[in-house]
Amino acid sequence: MQKYGKEIDMRNLNRNLENIRVMKQNRKDASLKYLNEFNPDDEISCPICESGQYKYYVDIYGYKYCECQYCKSIFLANLPNAEELYQGSEEVAVEHYVDKEIFEKRKEIISKPKLEFVLECLNDYNGGGNFKINSWLDIGCATGELLSFVQDMGIKAVGIESDYREAEFARKIVGLEIIEGYIDSKNPNEEINNAVYDASVISFINVLEHIPNPIDFINDIYKYSNDDSILVFEVPRHPSLASFSNLVSHDAVYRHMVPPQHLQIFTEKGVDEILKDKYEIIGKWGFGQGFFDILTESAINADLDNLELYNQLIDQSNPIQKVIDEVGFSDTMIFVCKKLSKLMDSSSN
Template identity: 40%
Template sequence: MKCYLCGSIKYHQKKGRVRDNPNIKILECDECGLVFLERQITNNLYYAEGNMRKTFDTFVRSQLGRASKLPDTKRRINYIKQIMELSNANLLDFGSGYGDFLIAAKANNANYVAGIEIESQVKPIYKNHQIDLFESIDEIRNHTYDIISIFHCIAHIHDCITLLKSLAHKLKDNGKILIETPNANDALLSIFDCESFANFTYQECMLYYFNPYTLKKIGEQAGFNVEFVKGVQRYPLSNTLYWLSKGKPAGQQYYWHLDDTLLQANYESKLAQLGATDTLLMQLSKKEGGGQNALVCYGKEFDNSKILRTPQWIKEQVAKCTSKANKFLKQPRKILKACPMCNGTSLKPYVEIYGFHYVECENCENLFIKDPLKNIAQLYQNDGTESSFDDAYYSNNFFPIRLEVISKPKANFINKTYQNTNKIARNPLWLDIGCGAGELLYAARELGFDILGFESDTKAVHFANNKLGNNIVQEGFLDINSCDLNLLKSIQDAQIISFLNVLEHLESPKETLEFFGKEMKKDSLLVIEVPRHPSLASFVNLVAPNQVYRHLIAPLHLNIFSEKSLESVYTKAGFKLVGKWVYGQGFMDIIHAFTGFDRQKNLYKQINQISNEVQKVIDKNNLGDFLLLVLQKIKGKK
């Protein structure tokens, strides 16, 4: 058996007994000090059936309406009021139980509260108090929180580090995670060596017992900034004395006359100095930049008029998309029965776009075409006189505008992320696969990178080389099963590989990311840009499927990726996230979904002028429809 926290196989058995299962040994890691149970026998069903609380009905009857009076709840509410304005705060309580904390927070005018709890019997409480209740993190869509609390629950979770990483996606960039858990160094164990307490405190559902050091390491390994770990004494001196004299809990009911506020404060202060309070409180925040060791950015300014995306152009694009789909509508199809990203088979219909059916994976939230063409390649075949790109891509007048408006901001973000990794190479090579007209390579060269591009569109290759010179861009495409040797060597040599707006067109996105993970050198960066789901744009395409000109472009965009679906693949492929940029155009998509949206041209212009400001709010609330990820290779080839 290995220690969950440090992986050591050195441990010893501690004094004491698991009160509800004496056959389970209590172990302590000799390396890091984590206390853990020899066997972990609990699972989701254990909690769903309420095995922690056998006397549910009596307990609920005694608790309803009392949440705001409970000392722990009041203490927690008062603390949150000290660090933020409760009326502006969105709160999520993980392992929310009977809802005491959330009921009190709502009574104290919290902006929004919600709980995660799998125990089925508690649902009537939440319904009665009109509080949203989720059974899992995955059920939460399009919500982020200012405070995520985990009160006396983290020790029940088999893989608590992964849990914290998942909750990071639901935490606002300036939000806090509050974790409260029993202290393995409780004075009754570490100072008084109370045998009766040691035979009482350990339970089969409590898998881990943390001290200040091990609790901090949990937060750090999950990628958070640990703002503090401090001691809290929930139980008064009377409780301690009763354990020592009678060997039983609840001494505050018998020795209550010994307790007062000043005594409790001094008792807590002294135990905190000794690291021996009964409880630990840890506060976590996202690391600087808004992400877990990652540079995170929301919002990107668009000016459609600068890049000639006029109302007429938008209408023409809708017609072109419709025509393109109709052209292939009767071609042979295949039916996908599993998600291309996670192989999940629980799929639900999302929307039909121009005769092609998008479904959503209930496991990873990936959105994909269930009935794509059997031969995807036919969508991109041409004789070199045609192109997959709009004519504007090949305009000498238009190139500098796209360079300034679209490519330079991306190149600057990627370069800033590269600089932050502190893995700076001499003469770094930037390889752009699917480089189009070459604007990103042009911007990369201005930043000092050696550049190389690959592009399958013949017309685009000629235009890009005319701009970049020296045959910088080679004609070809990425075939992960039989990769061009020149391209393969470039992948193995490059410090940065950009792969923008390509992954959504591929039948095997998971395998493609795995290919990069296998072939790229350690510390190099892979940059992908993909359409993102869930997003406001996804919603607009859902409600106006006959006006689609971007995002869910059937039959071209085979996958619209969720962050969850991508993370599950790239982490296993040996990458970690070092940069994320979420942005979109969903707000203007709403406007463009209406027939005659530009009838009042001046009003349309005014709406356009405020769109960036509105869109940034949308993006910050996880509804952006573009996702640019910078991934660093951390495993594998040197």
């Protein structure tokens, strides 16, 4: 099943010109704190397909993004200290997300359509019948926007979150079962591995781009999950109009190719590589905000505020963005995958 376009008005999520200007500056200041200077002697390979063939792509505040010459994914050459970055550092602002009013809005606007798409894919895969989900594990669940719906459907919902502020919100305000931590191949956590085994659906929305070794992450989930499990994940996608917008504004980015948070931007070929012999893709949904990004970037560069024409153009962004997504330039993609059984795995060897 393939789907393109997603109706959204970013202005409803407080993404107006003034806020975006501030976000860009904050991102830049925060990014520079974690900068490890690039060492040209470092041996680099693509974290998605392991090819050693790459070209420099763009430099954003001293962070060097490269383009893999095999899978064409974009990856960061000089990695920040990921642990420092993700264990709820006070410098990483989450106020925007740990707010009940914004939670309800994001839940309805962002999470609901994603859950509906996953259910549609699974029912379609099941020949039109209802696909039975016993439990759902969301890795990097943040405040629990997606799990809150899952819980409402009467499905057992468990989240894993490393930021203690978001974990606390999800537990106390949303009433979810949350495991505080993250998947680390070098230090396996029994509680997390058991939760992976128990889940019929394992999701990680906008997580894989933050992980220094996405291959190990997928391998771990494959290893610990049960044979019939479903994988659902969302990643930033390349090539896209949003990548182009980042290229023309690389001294002030706030989304998509944003260092040091986003370590890699995936091509569909890269995703195929990372899932090879482990998972079969049964559904894809490509969407984005490249059109919004280009208009916003231009308005900010020209120092325009609340221009009527800007707002009129943004009013039309949904149908225009849908065409951009359909012709292959969406900046975000959700994948729904079925685990290949070990029997099939061994017979293919």
